Amino acid sequence: MKEIVGQMKAELWDIFDYLHRHPEISWEEWGTTEFVRQELEREGYRLRTFADCPGVVAEIGTGPFMVGVRSDMDALWQEVNGVWQPNHACGHDAHMTIVLGVAKLLRRIGYKPPGTLRFLFQPAEEKGTGALKMMEKGAVDGMSFLYGVHLRPVQEVESGYAAPAIVHGAAQCIEGRIRGVAAHAARPHLGVNVIEVGSAIVQELSKIHVDPQVPASIKMTKFHAGEKDANTIPDYAEFALDLRAQTNEAMERLVEGLRHVVNGVAAIYGAEIELVERTRIVAAHPDSDAQQLMKEAIIAVLGAERCVPPVVTSGGEDFHFYGFQRPNLKTTMLGLGCDLRPGLHHPQMTFRRDDLLSGIEILARTVINTFATFAPQGEKERVSVAANH
Amino acid sequence: MKEIVGQMKAELWDIFDYLHRHPEISWEEWGTTEFVRQELEREGYRLRTFADCPGVVAEIGTGPFMVGVRSDMDALWQEVNGVWQPNHACGHDAHMTIVLGVAKLLRRIGYKPPGTLRFLFQPAEEKGTGALKMMEKGAVDGMSFLYGVHLRPVQEVESGYAAPAIVHGAAQCIEGRIRGVAAHAARPHLGVNVIEVGSAIVQELSKIHVDPQVPASIKMTKFHAGEKDANTIPDYAEFALDLRAQTNEAMERLVEGLRHVVNGVAAIYGAEIELVERTRIVAAHPDSDAQQLMKEAIIAVLGAERCVPPVVTSGGEDFHFYGFQRPNLKTTMLGLGCDLRPGLHHPQMTFRRDDLLSGIEILARTVINTFATFAPQGEKERVSVAANH
Incomplete structure (x- = not known):
């Protein structure tokens, strides 16, 4: 899997470069929505966008057991080199690159989920209202597991390391x-x-x-x-x-x-x-099953010694509304170390790109592990039969 | 004296009406300055005005013993019937009418002061900075007594009554x-x-x-x-x-x-x-000699039973800077009852005009009493001799 991700590098960096150069602030992520939609359409995903708000919901597979992966999309409005402008200083461009990478990787390896696999690209994380809007749209209805990802500053998680949960306040x-x-x-x-x-x-x-x-x-x-x-x-x-x-x-x-x-x-x-x-x-309330599955994926990709404990931070993240409002939805966020300096929201924030590749592989393996462990037995057999045809 | 004041009524009401209809806010009392100057010039006073600020200093008599009477000139900036405008809601138009009345009355009765009698019309009382400016101009240099006047709301002093001091905070x-x-x-x-x-x-x-x-x-x-x-x-x-x-x-x-x-x-x-x-x-610090002289004048004009004790009020008045900055200058303010309602600074404030006539007579008698009691003996004789010629 690592090899296939490596082959996707040029394509992924093009995606990241495009997103980084086209930042859009909360609730105005229309260009970003169209870009993401096209990338996923090319991979054969079933797509849903919305007339009244930015955001993309992409699906593959069928059946009642549903696993999701979520990315945020919005940039901050910041003064950069003396000019106020939208700026991706919170890494949402990297999160989109990772989640698009997961969607592409699972197709490249011919993965057929025993159930429904859904990707959520939600607007307005910075406003704290985007997740609520996606729930209004039914984006997590019937979903059992939802995974997110956020780059971590170097002070919290170093490059080459990852945590199976981010305990936001x-x-x-x-x-x-x-x-x-x-x-x-x-x-x-x-x-x-x-x-x-x-x-x-x-x-x-x-x-x-x-x-x-x-x-x-x-x-x-x-x-x-x-x-x-x-x-x-x-x-x-x-x-x-x-x-x-x-x-x-x-x-x-x-x-x-x-x-x-x-x-x-x-x-x-x-x-x-x-x-x-x-x-x-709302505060993070990471699910223990979701954390365990992600932890196993981190260990498989980076090694046991590079899986660090959940990161506790007083910052906030609207991802946690999904688990808060839907108590049966099991959620956790990958905390990805990537030598991020000097800090999130700093107008000149930088990080090590190659760590995004590990993020893609960790999330892809987490998704596969989740279906393998929790999808009802009948579903897995059905898909397995279909795969043999 | 009461009779002569009574004869001046029409002239005084013209003065008041003009001033009331031409209110000017602090530091902009240029039209008021010119009006006051002309009124006093007509009476034969020596006059001083200033290029850099409004205000009038008028003098008659000579000699080192000097008594002064001061009026303020400025209106407030207020919303009256829905329109913001300058408005004489603090009675400074009445104070000018009284002090001009004193200046005219003393001429009409042929009074020759045994020393220098000075009238001060100062700008910007409402800003608390007009008295300081007049002192910069030397307006109280060498002065021994200075009297002021302020209408009092009906709650403090009723019509027909007066107090020999206003104890402002x-x-x-x-x-x-x-x-x-x-x-x-x-x-x-x-x-x-x-x-x-x-x-x-x-x-x-x-x-x-x-x-x-x-x-x-x-x-x-x-x-x-x-x-x-x-x-x-x-x-x-x-x-x-x-x-x-x-x-x-x-x-x-x-x-x-x-x-x-x-x-x-x-x-x-x-x-x-x-x-x-x-x-x-600064707070009022009324001088006991000045108060006693004014008290005698009030009793002479209104009767002993209509002379009320000093009025204590937490309001402020920049008149008290004169006595504060010149500790040898003896000062007090006449607190004149005039059925003033509903209160000072109320945009619709009204009062009983006839009480201004008593104010004129009280201040004129106070000035005469002051010269009579405190002017050096030689001065009084000199003037007395001159008066006989």
């Missing part, structure tokens, strides 16, 4: 508004100063306690009050909070604690405080 | 900037969150203690941080504080306390905090 943005009572600054007792209310919220945030074993933080990251003269007690504020937690339970605890804080502070000061929950990214 | 605006350290919100430990720094300042403000007998307050009235995404620890904030105190000592204590808070909070959080002291209005 949960992240949530909550916005808020405070309404107090305006007054002349000479008569502060007649007003309710929203800055004092905001300050009280900040103080109380540090007293929301979650299990200290679980990394978690909640903090105010925006606060705006007082548009008019400084001699007026301000009566309106807008703020935003950023919440992070390594588990969804800890995140729930933070949000619940915040609600208590807001109710209590509002009561103390006689202010109205409104919370609006914005983008939420 | 000190007011100060201090702006600030906080510089912290930006970080990704998933890594709050690598940043210094300026909102947490600002919240700590707000908390500590309430622990700055001044003598509880002295009304005082310090509070944050503006705070802006977090321009970018909510998933970034913000590293820059701007804020403003409003400080009020009934005495200059208490104000000094608040400012000193604030400096300690800022130094302490900066040290705790590793942030840089910069303070910029903006407009400062």
Whole structure:
């Protein structure tokens, strides 16, 4: 298999170069969608695209047991060499190259899945809303296993190494508004100063306690009050909070604690405080079966000594919505070492391309292992018979 | 004297009507300056105006003992019936009418001061910077007594009543900037969150203690941080504080306390905090001689039962800079009741015009009493001799 992947190198680098030179931001990945669609059509996949959003769902094989592989597609909007532009600084161009590589490799080796093999190219991972949209489209309906992949910075996983799971944390943005009572600054007792209310919220945030074993933080990251003269007690504020937690339970605890804080502070000061929950990214909850299958594939490709433990990171990833919203769907993400420097989202991020080839082989073997281990016996026999014809 | 003032009524109402219909905001009182100059020129006053700022200084008499009467000139910038415009909602048009009335009355009765009598029409009282500018111009150099006047809202002094002093508080605006350290919100430990720094300042403000007998307050009235995404620890904030105190000592204590808070909070959080002291209005420190002279004039005009005690108000007035910066200058302000409703600075503020006539007579008598009581004996004789010729 390694040999066949090696032969695909030039084709894969062309794909990567095209994608890298044509970055598109979240929800605008239309050119990327068309490119991916054509690549998969050429390989004989059944294809689905959408009129109202970018994204590609490609399928081969039939039968109720379904395994999926997912890639994200969107670039970041960044200042690169002084110019704001879309830029693939999060490696989604590499992820697409890997997943297209898996789709091509499995065809080149003549693999016939005992069930349905589906590839998902989803938009808007950076917005945290692309996975939810794909689920609305039914992209994981009936699916049993779903695999993802993300390049890891060199500090987490070195080149030539890989992890069978990435334990992303949960992240949530909550916005808020405070309404107090305006007054002349000479008569502060007649007003309710929203800055004092905001300050009280900040103080109380540090007293929301979650299990200290679980990394978690909640903090105010925006606060705006007082548009008019400084001699007026301000009566309106807008703020935003950023919440992070390594588990969804800890995140729930933070949000619940915040609600208590807001109710209590509002009561103390006689202010109205409104919370609006914005983008939420759920924490990773990698499935043990999926991890085990991926671990075996990593060992087969890189060797046992190069399979590292799951990577724990406080960053977020919308891949985990698939497993969170569909508890029967078993998921995990390959964490691929590739000498990535200086870090994800850095405008000048670089990595070692050849490591993508290992990623392709690991995911292809994981898919094959998954069908081999978990597809119902009848399916495997049916395909085996068909293959003999 | 009352009779002569009564005869001036039509002339005074013309003056008031003109000024009320031609409001000009702070530092733009050029038309008002020209109008006042012409009115005083007609009465034979020696006049001084300025190329670089509005304002009029008018003089009569000679000799080193000098008594002054001051009026402010500027209107507020307000929304009146839905349209933003200059508007005399603080009664400065009435103050000018009164002080012009005093200047005219003293001429009509043929008063010859045993010394120098000076009238000051100063710009930009609302900005808190007009009095300072007039002092730069030497407008109170060598002056011994200076009197001012301000209409009082009906809640403080009723129509037909007056107070020999208005005990305004000190007011100060201090702006600030906080510089912290930006970080990704998933890594709050690598940043210094300026909102947490600002919240700590707000908390500590309430622990700055001044003598509880002295009304005082310090509070944050503006705070802006977090321009970018909510998933970034913000590293820059701007804020403003409003400080009020009934005495200059208490104000000094608040400012000193604030400096300690800022130094302490900066040290705790590793942030840089910069303070910029903006407009400062000093507290009234009415002179007892000046008050006594004005009190006698009020009693002579309105009767003893209509002379009320000094009005204490937390509002500010830049008149008090004259006495603050020139400790030998004795000052007080007449607090004139005139059925003023609903309040100063209200766009639809109204008052009873006839009370201005009492104000004119009170100030004229105060000036005469002051010269009579405090002018050096030789001066009084000299003028007396001249008057006989």
